[in-house]
Structure formats: structure tokens, C-alpha cells
Amino acid sequence: MADRPTLLRPPPEDPDKAQIENALEVIELAVLGPNIFTNARQPWHPPGARGIYGGAVIAMCLAAAQRTVAPDFLVHSCHCYFLLAGSSELPILFHVEQVRDGRSFATRTVQARQRGRCIFTTTISFVRDTPTSTSSSSSSNDNGGVRTVSHASEMPRGPDGQPLRPPPDDYADEPEVMAQGPFQGTKIEIVSDGADGGDKAGSKKTRQWVRARGRIRGGVAAQLEALAYVSDSYFIGTITRIHRLWRFPFPPEEYDRLPADLQAKIRTVHQWEGMGDDPREMAGRPVIGMMVSLDHTIYFHEPRRVRADEWMLTEMESPWAGDERAVVMQKIFSKDGTLLATCVQEGLVRLQQPAAKGNESKL
DSSP states (O other), rough: OOOSSSSSSOOOOTTTHHHHOOOOOOOOETTTTTTTEEEEEEOOOOOTTTSOOOHHHHHHHHHHHHSOTTTTEEEEEEEEEEOOOOOOOOOOOOOOEEEEEEESSEEEEEEEEEETTTEEEEEEEEEETTOOOOOOOSSSEEETEEEOOOOOOOOOOOTTSOOOOOOOOOOOOOOGGGOOEEEEEEOOEEOOOGGGGGGGGGGGGEEEEESSOOOOOOOHHHHHHHHHTTTTTTTTHHHHTTTTTOOSSSSSSGGOOOOHHHHHHHHHHHHHSSSSSSSGGGGGOOOOOOOOOEEEEEEEOOGOOOOOTSSSEEEEEEEETTEEEEEEEEEEEEETSEEEEEEEEEEEEEEOOOOOEEEEOOO
């Protein structure tokens, strides 16, 4: 059979659902066995990427796993490994294993497979939702006689000392080239804590407001899947921004020789990612040779308060990079300042090396 992106004919998109809900729909394949699912629609392959967008695989694995637990269990952690680049031209099979079902916690492992090979694996833990599953900024909390330890990071503050505020609901300032996909966002801002004049990569943070396009109708499960999807956006790429690395497939010195329309597109992306006004200023900067995600972890702190179709602030920073790898940490806040999730990702980051001298042929 010829390669095709889905195993079954894609169902019509539901106009009453948000774009992200249609994109992440999975279908159970009971004819193949219990707890086996497949993608309903072709996943997105970002231009220039080695494989499909990792956030889509994370979110569809979560969608499949959520279908196998009781409705009063909510995801609290998701530990993932990217093993092989996924193809957008082949169906994905999601194999869910019911590892454990306890009174308070349930555990699932999910393998995403193409042509019999595991391209992605994740272990997902769920916790029973209880009336005491709420947070507080204090060190202890008394909920109906049940004492709990509780604290959370606060919403970042702006130069005026006030918590950051979301864009207006009618925000429409996205450039056309960036207005693709089921999520919209604002221009990435790079800030520094001022250490060493703000030049050290470890002192920098990136911030961006994001939200799903349209209104998500699928309840808590769909909101959590949407958050999982967007958590992989610009994640390991944080390293390119805080180290000011060139990532386009041509040297910045050749920018002026590009067609005018391509120059405009590159300039828009460069500015949108917080890299400065003029791509030509990157001349002489290190160049990315390869950058891929290796693993990805999400800790869901307030699952019932996730509203991915409302503005959320993502803040990213890197505590370490070395040995051709880097670690990035991300906090995701709701527009009212609630810390919704904390994410960690490690990725492979290789730079292009200068050509060796003295190896020219003398013939």
C-alpha cells in the first residue's frame, strides 16, 4: 500500500471545535487490539525540521492515554523521549499500556510507532482529582481540616514592578508569516537579570504570550492536550536566542543577495524571535549545525485551571549547556498569574565548525 499520512480516511473537521482540537484528534483501533489509537489527521512538519512537530506527538500520546483512565483522574506529569524523527507521510500508531491503576494514582506508558519502529515514548502519571487539589502561595494550607504544603512561583513582573499583563483579547498584530498553525503568539522578548551586564546566556530569559485560536470545546482533557502541544514551541530554540546563534540555511553575509520577498520574511522571523532588527548584524556569529530535542517533561500543577484558548505566558531559561547538549526550563502562567505548568527539555545543540586549514590539495 502506498504511503499515506493517516491509516483511516480523515473525518471532516468539526467547525464547532478549535483548530487545535481537530489537529490532535485520535481514533481508537479496537480491531488491532485494546488501547491502540491512531492520528486522525496529518501532523505538521515544520519547514526545515528533521521530522514532525514534537508537540503534536506529545499531545496525541496524552490524548490516547487520557482515553484509558477514569474521568476523575487528571494528568500531573509526562516524561517523554524523542527517539526517531517522525514522518508526516506515514500513519502513527499509539500503543497505550495500562501500567498501574491505584486509588490515588494511575500510570500509563505510550509508544508512538511508524512502520513498526518506536519514534517516541512517554510515561504519563495521573492523580485522582480531589477537593483539596488546590494551590496557595503560603507554605501550608488548611482545606477543611486537611493540611497541605503549598507554594508557587509568581507571575513575572515588568519594568514598572507590576505583574505582566496579557495582550488584549482582540490582538491581531501577528505578521502573516507567523500566523500559521493552531496557536497564536506575541513577539518573543528576551530579558536579563543584569548579571555581568546581561551578556551571560544563563542570566537571560525569553517571554511570550500564547493562546489557541478559537474556543476549545472539549473540556479539561482538550485544554491539557493543547497545553502539551504548545509546550514544545520555541523550547530548545531558546538556546539560539540567549546565545545569539544563526539558524537559517545561509550565512548572514549573503542576506543582501536574497530575493526581496525572502529578505522580508527572514527579517520578520528574526525580529519576531527577539534576535534584533537586522539579520545582517549576525555576521560572524556561531551557526547552528544541528539542533534536535532529546527529551521533554511536563509537570501539570493546576490542570483544572488550564485555559489554553486564553492568553498564557511562557517564560524560558537555560541553567546549563555543554557537551553538545543543553537544558531549558519553562514556566507557563495563566493570564491571572497562576503557575499552570513547569516543563524541562534537553536537546542536542551542535554548531557548524570552521573548515580545517592546511588541508587544501597542492595538485
